[in-house]
Amino acid sequence: MDNLVFLILGMAVVTYVPRLAPFLLLGNKEVPKKVDAFLKCIPAAAIGALIIPGVFNAIPDAPVAVLCGMAFTVAVGLWKGGIIIPVLGSVMVTYLVLLLG
Amino acid sequence: MKTLVVAQIVRFSFKKYGFKIMMDAKKKALKAGVPIFIGYFPAAIAFGILAKGCGITLLECFLFSAVVFAGASQFIALNLLVSGVGALGIILATLLVNFRHFLMSAYLSRRMGAIAKKYQFLMAFGVTDEVFSVLSFTPGHLSKTFVFTLQLSAYSGWVSGTIAGYVLGGFLPQVLTKSMGVALYALLLAILLPEIKKSFKIFALTVASGVLNVVLIKMDIFPNGWTIIVCILVIASLGAFFVEDDLKKGING
Numbered sequence: 001m002d003n004l005v006f007l008i009l010g011m012a013v014v015t016y017v018p019r020l021a022p023f024l025l026l027g028n029k030e031v032p033k034k035v036d037a038f039l040k041c042i043p044a045a046a047i048g049a050l051i052i053p054g055v056f057n058a059i060p061d062a063p064v065a066v067l068c069g070m071a072f073t074v075a076v077g078l079w080k081g082g083i084i085i086p087v088l089g090s091v092m093v094t095y096l097v098l099l100l101g
Numbered sequence: 102m103k104t105l106v107v108a109q110i111v112r113f114s115f116k117k118y119g120f121k122i123m124m125d126a127k128k129k130a131l132k133a134g135v136p137i138f139i140g141y142f143p144a145a146i147a148f149g150i151l152a153k154g155c156g157i158t159l160l161e162c163f164l165f166s167a168v169v170f171a172g173a174s175q176f177i178a179l180n181l182l183v184s185g186v187g188a189l190g191i192i193l194a195t196l197l198v199n200f201r202h203f204l205m206s207a208y209l210s211r212r213m214g215a216i217a218k219k220y221q222f223l224m225a226f227g228v229t230d231e232v233f234s235v236l237s238f239t240p241g242h243l244s245k246t247f248v249f250t251l252q253l254s255a256y257s258g259w260v261s262g263t264i265a266g267y268v269l270g271g272f273l274p275q276v277l278t279k280s281m282g283v284a285l286y287a288l289l290l291a292i293l294l295p296e297i298k299k300s301f302k303i304f305a306l307t308v309a310s311g312v313l314n315v316v317l318i319k320m321d322i323f324p325n326g327w328t329i330i331v332c333i334l335v336i337a338s339l340g341a342f343f344v345e346d347d348l349k350k351g352i353n354g
Contacts, residue, residue: 004161007188011178012168014196019228022207023221031211034341041340042208042333043237044306046201047293049332050230052311053318055286059279066283073287077294083136086294090287091143095280 062098069094126246133235133247134254140231140288141172141258142265143281148175149266150278155179159267166263170256171229172285174198177325198326204333205233212237216245227252231285234292302340310336 031039058066069090077086145166152162165175174195181191206228210217217224227248232255236243270278297304310332317328 003188004157005164007178007182007191008161008164008168010188010192011165011171011174011195014192015169015171015174015199015202016226018196018200018203019206020221020225022203023210023217023225026207026210027218036211037341038337039208039211041306041337042204043234044296044303045310045333045336045340046205046230046329047234047289048307048310048336049314049329051286051289051293052308053315055283055290058282058286062279065280066286069280069283069287070290073290074294077291078298081295083288083291084139086291087136087140087284087287088143090283091280094283095277098276098280 059094059098062094062101065094065097065101068097126244127250130247130250131254133239134251136291137231137235137251137288138254138258140284140291141255142262143284144172144288145259145262146266146270146273147278147281147284148172148179149263149268150270150273151176151179151266152263153267153270155183157182159264162267163260163264166260169195170226170259171195171199171202172259173230174326194325197324200326201230201329201333202228202233204330204337205230205237209233209236213243213248216243216248220245220249224248224252227256229255231255231288231292234289238292238296306336306340309339 055066055070056063072093073086073090076082076089148166149162152165153159165178169175177194177198178191181194186194206225209224209228210221232252235251236248239247266278293303293307297307313335314328314332317323317331323331
C-alpha cells in the first residue's frame with residue numbers, strides 16, 4: 001500500500017511538472033515569430049502521432065474490429081461532425097464486430 | 102430622478118449583458134465538455150476494470166485517476182506493475198510518456214496569455230491530450246470559464262468512469278469492456294476530423310506526423326513515449342517553415 005501511494009504520488013509529480021513548466025517559463029513573454037509558428041503547428045503534429053500507430057493496437061488481438069469502429073468514427077465525423085455519436089458509435093461498432101467475429 | 106432611472110437602466114443592462122456573456126461561455130464550454138466527459142468515461146471504465154484485475158484497492162485506483170490524471174500513462178503503469186517493474190522504473194516511464202504535455206502547455210500558455218498566467222497552477226493540472234486538442238481547435242479567445250469547464254468535464258468523466266469500472270466492471274460483458282479500448286482514439290479522431298475538413302495542411306501535418314511515428318517506432322531508437330515528442334518537434338518545425346500562414350488561419354480562426 002505505502003509503496004503504491006509512493007508510486008502514485010511520484011507519477012503525479014512527473015506528470016504535473018512538465019504540464020506546469022511552460023506556463024512558468026513562457027507566460028506573457030514575447031517569443032520570436034518562428035517559435036510562435038512552431039507552437040501553432042503543435043496540435044496537428046501531436047494528434048497525428050497520438051493516433052498513429054497506437055490506434056492499430058487499441059485492442060491487440062482484434063485489429064479488424066478496431067478498424068471497423070474507427071471507420072465509423074471517420075464516416076460520421078466527416079459527414080456530420082460532433083463527438084458523442086462518433087465516439088459511442090465506434091465503441092458499439094467495435095463491440096458488434098467482436099461479437100460477430 | 103431621471104438620471105437615477107437612466108443609471109438604473111444602464112446598471113441593469115450591464116448586469117444582464119455581463120451575465121449573458123458568462124452564460125454563453127458556460128454554454129459553449131458545456132457543449133464542448135459533455136462530449137469529452139462521454140469520451141473519457143468508457144476509457145476510464147476500462148482502466149478501472151484493469152486496475153481491479155491487477156489487485157489494487159479501490160482507493161488506490163481512485164488515487165491513480167484523481168491525482169495523476171493522465172490516461173495512457175496510467176495504463177502503462179498497470180502493465181509495468183504486473184510485470185514486476187519497481188516504482189522508480191514506472192515513475193521514469195511516466196515522465197517519458199507524459200513529457201509531450203510540456204509542448205502542449207507551451208502552446209496553450211502562448212495562446213491564452215494573461216489568463217493562463219493567472220490560473221496556471223490549476224490550469225496546468227488539466228492539460229491532457231484531449232483537453233489540449235479541443236482547446237487548440239477552438240477558434241478565437243479562450244475564456245477562463247471555457248477552459249475550466251472543459252477541464253472539469255474531462256476530470257469528472259475520467260474519475261467517475263474509473264470508479265464505475267472498478268465497482269461495476271464485473272457486471273459488464275467482457276467483450277464490451279474490451280471494445281471501450283477504442284474510445285480515446287475515437288475521441289481524438291472526432292476532435293480532429295472537422296479541422297481536417299477545413300484545411301488540407303492540417304491533414305498533411307497530421308498524417309506526416311503519424312507516418313514519422315511509425316518509422317521511429319520501427320527504428321526502435323527512442324524510449325517508449327519519446328517518438329511522439331520527436332514527431333511533434335520535427336513536424337511542427339517543418340510546419341512552421343513551410344505552411345506558417347495557412348495554419349494560423351486554420352487553427353486560430
